[in-house]
Amino acid sequence: MMKMINANKIGAVLLAGMxxxxxxxxxxxTPTEISNKKLVADFYQALDAANASGSMAKQARQxxxxxxxxxYTQHQEGAPATGNAREAFIRNAQATPAGPLPPAxxxxxxxxxxxxxxxxxxxxxxxxxxxxxxxxxxxxxxxMFRIAGGKLAEHWDALPSAISGPxxxxxxxxxxxxxx
Numbered sequence: 001m002m003k004m005i006n007a008n009k010i011g012a013v014l015l016a017g018m019x020x021x022x023x024x025x026x027x028x029x030t031p032t033e034i035s036n037k038k039l040v041a042d043f044y045q046a047l048d049a050a051n052a053s054g055s056m057a058k059q060a061r062q063x064x065x066x067x068x069x070x071x072y073t074q075h076q077e078g079a080p081a082t083g084n085a086r087e088a089f090i091r092n093a094q095a096t097p098a099g100p101l102p103p104a105x106x107x108x109x110x111x112x113x114x115x116x117x118x119x120x121x122x123x124x125x126x127x128x129x130x131x132x133x134x135x136x137x138x139x140x141x142x143x144m145f146r147i148a149g150g151k152l153a154e155h156w157d158a159l160p161s162a163i164s165g166p167x168x169x170x171x172x173x174x175x176x177x178x179x180x
Contacts, residue, residue, distance in 0.1 A: 033116035036147040040121045041114060043067040043152060048108040050093075054100055060093030069151035076157055102130070112140065121145045 029037070046067065050059040064086050074085040100106065109125035116122075123143045128136035139160040146154040 029116055033118070033121075035150075036119065036121050036145075037114050037116045039067065039147060039150070039152065040123055040143075040145055041111075044108075044123070051096075051101055052106070052108075054098050056096040057094045057098060060090045060096075064090045064093070067152050069148060069153045072152060073154045075154065109141065119147050121147060 043063070046059075046063045047056075050056040050063060068086045068089060070084075070086060072084075072086040072089070074088070079085065079088070107128075109127040111123070112126050113122065113124040121144070123145075125141050125143075126138050127141065129139050131137055141160070142158040144156045145152050
């Protein structure tokens with residue numbers, strides 16, 4: 001079983017990596033990289049819109065078929081090792097209760113970084129999650145995708161140890177199937 005990663009460590013590693021590996025001039029994305037970043041951003045916008053309208057269960061298949069390749073692979077602890085990951089995403093999303101999200105989760109996650117390198121896109125977001133005391137605290141969520149044929153073909157993520165599964169309101173993260 002993989003050790004859970006502390007959200008602060010993820011943020012520190014990402015910031016250090018960007019600081020020490022940044023070229024003197026900002027790199028320019030290729031047209032393919034720009035398109036790949038747009039695909040990931042559009043996918044999350046579709047998920048956010050479906051969650052906000054309380055219609056994720058109804059829209060799950062349409063979203064999956066538009067954005068996820070038929071042979072989509074989910075690299076997430078707790079994801080099933082067998083079966084079709086796109087269908088697992090759809091089943092999980094269709095199990096989302098209709099209606100509004102919990103108040104603390106009604107605001108979409110804040111995009112911290114969206115980067116592309118060839119067929120890989122990395123999205124880092126920040127979200128305030130509820131604590132046991134009723135307040136909220138920020139967490140960082142790392143997602144990386146491989147794009148093939150204009151669709152999301154593979155997904156990796158790292159969720160903070162404070163989250164036992166995808167955060168409420170993001171339970172439809174790509175391929176999320178069960179709490180960890």
